[in-house]
Amino acid sequence: MSVDETTVRRVARLARIAVADHEVPKLATELAAILAFVEELSELNVEGVPPMTSVIPTALTLREDVVNDGEDAEKVLANAPAREADFFVVPKVVE
Amino acid sequence: MSGPLDLTFAEARKAMKAGEISPSELTRAYVEAAEQGRGLNAYVLETPEIALVRAKASDDRMVKGEAGALEGLPLGVKDLFCTTGVRTTACSKILGDFTPPYESHVTDLMRRAGAVMLGKLNNDEFAMGSANETSCFGPPVNPWRRSGSDAKMVAGGSSGGSAAAVAAKLCLGATATDTGGSIRQPAAFTGTVGIKPTYGRCSRWGIVAFASSLDQAGPIARDVRDAAIMLGAMAGHDPRDSTSVDRAVPDYEAAVGRSVKGLRIGLPREYRVDGMPAEIDALWTRGAEALKAAGAEIVDISLPHTKYALPAYYIVAPAEASSNLARYDGVRYGARVPGRDITEMYENTRAAGFGPEVRRRIMIGAYVLSAGYYDAYYVRAQQVRTLIKRDFETVFADGVDAILTPATPSAAFGIGEKADASPVEMYLNDVFTVTVNMAGLPGIAVPAGLSSEGLPLALQLVGRPFDEETLFAAGSVIEQAAGGPISPERWW
Helix, strand or coil, rough: CCCHHHHHHHHHHHHHCCCCCCHHHHHHHHEEEEHHHHHHHHHCCHHHCCCCCCCCCCCCCCCCCCCCCCHHHHHHCCCCCCCCCEEECCCCCCC | CCCCCCHHHHHHHHHCCCCCCHHHHHHHHHHHHHHHHHHHHEEECCHHHHHHHHHHHHHHHHHCCCCCCCCCCCEEECCCCCCCCCCCCCCCCHCCCCCCCCCCCCHHHHHHHEEEEEEEECCCHHHHCCCCCCCCCCEEEEECCCCCCCCCCCCCCCCHHHHHHHHHCCCCCEEECCCCCCCCCHHHHHHHHHEECCCCCCCCCCCCCCCCCCEEEEEECHHHHHHHHHHHHHHHCCCCCCCCCCCCCHHHHHHHCCCCCEEEEEEEEHCCCCCCCCHHHHHHHHHHHHHHCCCCCEEECCCCCCCHHHHHHHHHHHHHHHHHHHHCCCCCCCCCCCCCHHHHHHHHHHHHHHHHHHHHHHHHHHHHCCCCHHHHHHHHHHHHHHHHHHCCCCCCCCCCCEEECCCCCCCCCCCCCCCCCHHHHHHHHHHHCCHHHHCHHHHHHEEEECCCCCCEEEEEEEEECCHHHHHHHHHHHHHCCCCCCCCCCCCC
C-alpha cells in the first residue's frame, strides 16, 4: 500500500492540520505502514456480517422536552482564546 | 518500617474508622509524597490546597459517622477527567490552560463518596499511546527499575501517570481510562491492579473523548480489593451519557475472596502469539494452575478472530478520534495560532497544538472515513468487530465464566528505548488488551510475578458483560497466589 504526497496533502486538508513540505515524505511512509497493517482485514470474508453499531445493546431513553441547561454565557466563554461581549471572535469569514 | 503510605485503602479505611489516623493526616502524608516524587513526573498538576480543604471536610464527616464509600481516599485524577476550576489538558498543548467549569460524572461521584483529589496525573496526549511518551509534559517514570540498573522505564500508557503514582505511593488510588488497554497495560507495567469495566458501566460525561465507542473509565489501585471499592463508587447511570447503562451497581468488594470453585476459565489458544517470551508463557501457566488449585476448571478455548482485533482497532479508533478531535479548532477554548483566514487559523492551531502521534491518528481517521474509502475500511472494520464479539459470545454460551490471558507481551521497556520503533510496532503492546474494548467486555490486569529482570508482569482476566464480580473473585486468587501486592524499592 503506497500513499503518495498528493494524498497526504489531501488528508491533511480534510483533517485541518497544516503540514510543512519537509514533513510530507515521512508522513507518507508512516501512513502507508499503518494502512498496510490494517490491510490484513481484507483477507476476511465479511459477507452478510452486520457492522457493529452498539457494543452493548442499550435502548436510548427519552426525557421531557424541556430546557434543563443553558443561559450561562460566562461559563461557555470562560476559556475562549478571543471574545467580544458574549461572542467568540474568529477571523472574518464573510467578505 | 511501614507508615500511613503503606496502607491499602481498605486498611486505611479501618484505621480512620478506629480513629487511628484522620483523613487530613493521611492526605498530608500523600501531599508530601507527591512533592518528594516529582522526579517521577507522575503529576502534571498538584492541588494540595484543594486536597487539604476536602480532607478537612472528610474529617468532619468521619467524626459525625457520615463517611462515604471512599471517605478520606487520597486520589489522583488522570488529566483526561474534567475537574471544576482545575486545569485539564489531556496532556496536549492544544488545550492550553483549559479550566473546565464542570466536573466529570465519575470524579463527581468519587468526590461525593468522600475521595480527596491530590492533583492531575500524566497520560499520553489524548490517551493515544502505550508508553505515556506522547504527553506534552514528557513521560512519567516507572518506579520499577531492572535489577542492578538505574535506567528509567516507561510506566506504560496511556494512564502512565496514574499507574506510576499508585505504584510509587504518591496517591492511594487513581482514575484512569481505557480505549485499547490504557488502564490494564500501565497497571501491568507497574505492579498495580487496573480494571476496565464493561462498556457503559461508567459514564463518559466530562471525560475528554478519544474513541467514544471504546472509551471506558476505571480505577488503578494498590490491590484487587481497593480496585473493587473504587469501581463501586465510579460506576452508575448518568442520563448525560446515552451509552451509560441504568443497572444497579453490585457490591464489588463482596466479590473479593469469593470462591472460584466450579468456575470455568478459558485459555484462548490464539493468545499464544509468535515470539512470546517464555517467561510470559510460564506466568500464564502458573496463573491457570493457581485458579485450578482454587477449584476452577481450566479449559482450552478458541477466539478465532483475535488477530484481526488490532488492525480493526486502528481503523475504528482513529476514525472516531478524527471526529471527536475536530472540536479543537482554536475558537472556543485552548490555544490558538493565527492565520490569514479561518481555515488557515484552524490548520495552524491544530498543527501546533497536536503532537505527532495524535496528528497521525487524526489523519488516518480522516483517510478511512473519506469518500470512496469508507466502506472498504470503516464499515469492514465494524463488521470485523461484530465477528470479534461473536467469538466471545460463543465461548461464554459454551459455559466459560472468564478468560485468562497475559496482560502484555513483555515487561516495561526503557524510556526512549523504542524511539526508533515504527508506530505499528508500538501498537503491538496492546495486542492482548484491545480485543476486550472491541467487544465492550470487562477486563482486569493483576500482578502475577516478576520478570527475570525484576520488573512486574501481569495476567488479564476477561469477563462476561457486567460480570466484573467474577473478575474480582478470580483476580484475587491470582493476586494471592503471586504472594500479594508488590511494591518497588524506593529510589526517587
